[in-house]
Structure formats: C-alpha cells, structure tokens
Amino acid sequence: GIQVEQSPPDLILQEGANSTLRCNFSDSVNNLQWFHQNPWGQLINLFYIPSGTKQNGRLSATTVATERYSLLYISSSQTTDSGVYFCAVGGYSTLTFGKGTMLLVSP
C-alpha cells in the first residue's frame, strides 16, 4: 500500500515563530488532507489539497503531486496551534495517515 512519511516527528516552537511540516507519499494520489488533532482527540480538517496551494488565515498548504509531497505552513504560531498534525492521502475513497508531527508552541 501507499506509504506516508511526515517530518519532523516533533517540533517545539516559541509563540510567534513560523514552521513548515512536510508530508511525503509513495504513489500518486487523488486525495490529500491535512488534519489537526487537538488535545481532546478530535480531528479537525485543515485542508483538502490533492494539488496546488491554499491558504486559510495563518495556515497555508502546498501539494506538488508530481513530486509526491505536501507542505503545511504555520505562521505566527499560537499556543492553540499545539497538537498533532496529520497528513492523510488516498485514492477516491480511503485515506492512509502518516504518523503525524507533534507540535508544541510555548508562550
């Protein structure tokens, strides 16, 4: 099956710093989503981005499908950004998740 590798596995930032999270995948995909898992365990949809670039406030994402990677940018990080960020990829149906990047933003 498809392999999904996320980096870095852990990241510690000071509030206000910027960061880039990476997702590499091993095969062509029709679906790529970024999620934020909050401390209560909920998976919050951030982006549906099988290709191209999208922005939502302080967050933006870029997927280069031909090179099989996606990047999630977080600017001016806040303590509420802490949690685990998952990349998930797939065809038209099921998703395969990466192991996630655990982000801790300290005040």
Added chain:
Amino acid sequence: EPEVTQTPSHQVTQMGQEVILRCVPISNHLYFYWYRQILGQKVEFLVSFYNNEISEKSEIFDDQFSVERPDGSNFTLKIRSTKLEDSAMYFCASKIQGTEAFFGQGTRLTVV
C-alpha cells in the same frame, strides 16, 4: 455547518462484551468510514461502506467487527467480543465522492 456526530464520546466495557458505536454522517454524504487510533499511534482505516454494503475493509476488520446502516441516518460499528487490544479512539467519517472526508469527534473505547 453540517458535521459528523458520534455517540457515545467515551465507553468503558468489560472484556468479552459487545459494544455498538454510533455515528450520524452528514446528511447528503454517500460514503461512510470507520477508522481507529490506538493511543499514541496513527489513525488506521477499518472499513468503508457505500450503497448499503462494505466496499473495502482492512486486515484489522476481522469477523468480530460488523457495520450497519440501520436507517437513513445512522451508521454503526459493532464489536462482538471486545478484547483489551480493541481499546482505541474510533472515528467515523463521511464524504461525497471525490471530495474531502469529514470526521466525527471520536468515541474513546476502553476495554477493561
């Protein structure tokens, strides 16, 4: 904004007991899924359901698991005889074909 709703949020059960996890997908969605996440690990696919039948299932989804859409709104996951290793967060998701999947808030199952 429409959302996927799961109940209960937390369930504690004795080993060997049957549990039913419930989900109400987004109303116009046609594809339904169950995923699980063992504590500290990644989210894993269990089963997908379309047109009142299972369309795909993983190796995890063995004979102790079953899914059902008993009416027009609910989607359930049954675990017949729970084991300690079934303790996990179970997520329901739904989607329209070719779009993003939306996940519920999860049911945390603890088997004791």
